Amino acid sequence: MALSSPASIGGGTSRAMTAGLTGKSFDVKSKMVEAALVLTLAASMLILLVLIVDLLATSWPLWTDRPGDFLTGSLNSANAQSAGVWQGIKGTLMLCLVVMVVAFPLGVACAVYLEEYSSGSRFAKWTRINVRNLAGVPSIVYGLLGLAIFVNAIGGFTGGRTVFAGGLTLAALVLPIVVITTSEALRAVPRPIREGAFGVGATQWEVVKDHVLPAAAPGILTGTVLSLARAAGEAAPILLVGAATGLLRTGNQSFVEQLTGPFTAMPVVIFSYARQPDDAFREATAAASVVLLALVLLMNALAIWLRNRYDRKW
Amino acid sequence: MNLPKRHIIVGAIALTLIAAACSSDDDTGSTDTTAAEGDAAESDNTDTATGSNVSGSLFVSGSSTVEPISIAVGNAFADANPDVAITVQGPGTGDGFAQFCAGETDISDASRPIKPAEVETCAENGIDFVELKVAVDGLSVITSAENDSVECLSFVDLYALLGPDALGVNNWSDATEVAAAVADTVTDLGAVHTPYPDADLAVTAPGEESGTFDSFVEIVIEEVGDELGVEDANVRPDYTASPNDNVIIEGVSANPTSLGWVGYAFVEENLDVVKPLQIDGGEGCVAPTPETIATGEFPIARDLYIYVSMPALDANEALAPFVDYYLGTGIGELVGPGDGQVPYVPLSTEDMAEVVAVWEARETGTREG
Numbered sequence: 001m002a003l004s005s006p007a008s009i010g011g012g013t014s015r016a017m018t019a020g021l022t023g024k025s026f027d028v029k030s031k032m033v034e035a036a037l038v039l040t041l042a043a044s045m046l047i048l049l050v051l052i053v054d055l056l057a058t059s060w061p062l063w064t065d066r067p068g069d070f071l072t073g074s075l076n077s078a079n080a081q082s083a084g085v086w087q088g089i090k091g092t093l094m095l096c097l098v099v100m101v102v103a104f105p106l107g108v109a110c111a112v113y114l115e116e117y118s119s120g121s122r123f124a125k126w127t128r129i130n131v132r133n134l135a136g137v138p139s140i141v142y143g144l145l146g147l148a149i150f151v152n153a154i155g156g157f158t159g160g161r162t163v164f165a166g167g168l169t170l171a172a173l174v175l176p177i178v179v180i181t182t183s184e185a186l187r188a189v190p191r192p193i194r195e196g197a198f199g200v201g202a203t204q205w206e207v208v209k210d211h212v213l214p215a216a217a218p219g220i221l222t223g224t225v226l227s228l229a230r231a232a233g234e235a236a237p238i239l240l241v242g243a244a245t246g247l248l249r250t251g252n253q254s255f256v257e258q259l260t261g262p263f264t265a266m267p268v269v270i271f272s273y274a275r276q277p278d279d280a281f282r283e284a285t286a287a288a289s290v291v292l293l294a295l296v297l298l299m300n301a302l303a304i305w306l307r308n309r310y311d312r313k314w
Numbered sequence: 315m316n317l318p319k320r321h322i323i324v325g326a327i328a329l330t331l332i333a334a335a336c337s338s339d340d341d342t343g344s345t346d347t348t349a350a351e352g353d354a355a356e357s358d359n360t361d362t363a364t365g366s367n368v369s370g371s372l373f374v375s376g377s378s379t380v381e382p383i384s385i386a387v388g389n390a391f392a393d394a395n396p397d398v399a400i401t402v403q404g405p406g407t408g409d410g411f412a413q414f415c416a417g418e419t420d421i422s423d424a425s426r427p428i429k430p431a432e433v434e435t436c437a438e439n440g441i442d443f444v445e446l447k448v449a450v451d452g453l454s455v456i457t458s459a460e461n462d463s464v465e466c467l468s469f470v471d472l473y474a475l476l477g478p479d480a481l482g483v484n485n486w487s488d489a490t491e492v493a494a495a496v497a498d499t500v501t502d503l504g505a506v507h508t509p510y511p512d513a514d515l516a517v518t519a520p521g522e523e524s525g526t527f528d529s530f531v532e533i534v535i536e537e538v539g540d541e542l543g544v545e546d547a548n549v550r551p552d553y554t555a556s557p558n559d560n561v562i563i564e565g566v567s568a569n570p571t572s573l574g575w576v577g578y579a580f581v582e583e584n585l586d587v588v589k590p591l592q593i594d595g596g597e598g599c600v601a602p603t604p605e606t607i608a609t610g611e612f613p614i615a616r617d618l619y620i621y622v623s624m625p626a627l628d629a630n631e632a633l634a635p636f637v638d639y640y641l642g643t644g645i646g647e648l649v650g651p652g653d654g655q656v657p658y659v660p661l662s663t664e665d666m667a668e669v670v671a672v673w674e675a676r677e678t679g680t681r682e683g
Contacts, residue, residue, distance in 0.1 A: 078656065079385070079654065248402075249399060251400075
């Protein structure tokens with residue numbers, strides 16, 4: 001931008017400039033708008049704060065009473081005293097694993113094709129619009145899709161109501177998000193990097209593999225981790241796919257057996273505990289919510305760390 | 315450009331960490347098992363029939379009313395047998411039988427006997443079953459704890475207030491005429507308890523998908539409807555329905571002159587906000603208590619069952635020990651009014667002996683149809 005308007009300059013400068021131009025020493029209107037904005041910010045922060053404080057306060061007796069027990073206990077929605085979240089944590093991480101293995105390569109490949117191989121074509125534009133629409137489809141609809149396809153149609157392959165089917169459903173859910181964030185990351189790579197590589201005789205694939213993808217990696221990874229966090233927080237689709245809500249004991253099943261066996265996940269654990277009439281389950285519900293919040297915040301923190309650690313400015 | 319592949323690799327490692335976290339929990343899972351073994355030794359003392367060498371995976375589904383029993387028993391069984399994997403679900407009796415007859419589950423929980431149509435579906439798929447009664451559940455008709463104007467309702471009152479003719483009745487007193495008309499024909503299901511209060515009638519109760527709904531319709535509404543000559547009498551459709559007993563309790567407690575029904579277990583935990591009404595099924599007003607429900611004196615009680623799949627019994631070696639445990643230590647120690655027990659009413663000793671005999675003989679088919 002060669003020409004700067006007052007509005008595009010930082011706060012202090014623009015205020016001084018406006019004051020100079022209008023001859024007023026104090027702009028009441030601007031101050032009022034600023035105050036209103038601060039208020040809205042405070043309101044939204046307050047909601048978050050109240051939520052977290054309330055969850056911690058409600059679950060506090062449980063955390064002081066049997067924290068280890070709760071974290072390593074099984075899903076049990078009949079007895080609040082032996083209710084735990086271990087199966088939920090395990091299920092959520094296994095779901096994330098399936099989502100990552102499926103959605104990450106697929107999504108990145110889609111985005112690379114759309115941005116690097118056919119960026120100007122009508123097909124790419126059309127596909128991009130559709131991918132954006134897909135990202136806005138409500139998660140419950142993906143749940144129905146998962147039930148119809150991954151549980152029923154190819155149940156012989158996925159084993160029916162299993163982690164595998166649930167993971168595939170969530171992968172379908174976050175795939176458009178991975179495509180979009182990867183596309184953004186690829187588009188943020190400056191043109192001269194590609195032109196320079198083409199200039200010394202690199203092929204299209206070499207340009208993508210050696211220059212564009214490494215440069216876009218921080219953005220791609222951030223987007224992927226954020227979409228994993230989204231998948232970790234979804235309850236509706238995996239409830240439809242058949243996550244366990246009552247009792248789940250996996251005994252000493254192997255990893256593969258668990259992957260193709262009954263499963264549950266943190267949001268489903270919270271759902272199961274929240275609908276119990278027993279008062280003692282309120283603590284368990286709040287405590288399970290704290291665990292899920294911690295899991296999701298950890299993932300988000302990882303995304304921020306990845307971005308800050310590897311981000312490049314041009 | 316100074317952007318080596320290193321960056322991709324480091325990033326990939328970061329993502330792999332998540333993957334590693336996923337796969338490593340398998341090892342950590344064994345900590346869980348070790349912890350369970352302590353309990354196992356304890357449980358073994360109380361039930362010698364249960365060896366800790368049983369292995370396999372069990373899938374129980376069906377009634378959300380029976381679910382707490384199956385969860386409690388399943389959890390104790392898994393504690394005693396660390397090699398057993400077990401899943402319990404409670405989507406509802408009807409959904410449970412659909413899964414059961416498709417061969418998806420080993421045991422189906424039910425809050426009513428299996429229906430002839432369901433028996434047929436099971437037969438088509440070659441699923442024989444053993445029907446076992448495990449406990450009794452009293453249904454409670456409830457109102458807000460603040461409601462002093464109603465103490466006892468008969469089946470006739472319930473039909474007038476909640477039956478098909480009550481459609482659109484938003485005030486208790488508006489049901490007076492219907493009640494009088496019904497009482498003219500139906501004389502053996504309790505007297506009319508008019509005058510009804512001149513107050514809002516807000517009904518919150520289980521939705522159609524619930525076994526508690528079915529039981530109420532079958533025990534109360536259809537019973538009165540049959541005598542009236544009304545075919546397939548059903549509950550009025552204009553009420554607040556929820557599959558969640560907690561929501562029903564909340565709905566009933568929210569309005570001082572509300573009406574609704576839930577399983578007795580949920581009432582016992584919420585006596586501070588809701589009041590269970592005495593019920594007159596023709597032999598006078600009876601309050602729901604564990605004793606009146608067990609003896610059958612309280613008129614709205616239903617039997618709870620588990621259905622064991624015969625094909626699964628052949629295929630799954632963990633199933634027979636599990637059912638042994640279920641009928642023995644399981645409901646013996648885990649069902650009852652005590653602390654930490656599932657709050658249903660246990661069967662009498664004679665009834666229990668009969669059920670065990672049916673199981674030992676693997677008598678298939680339903681005895682309740």
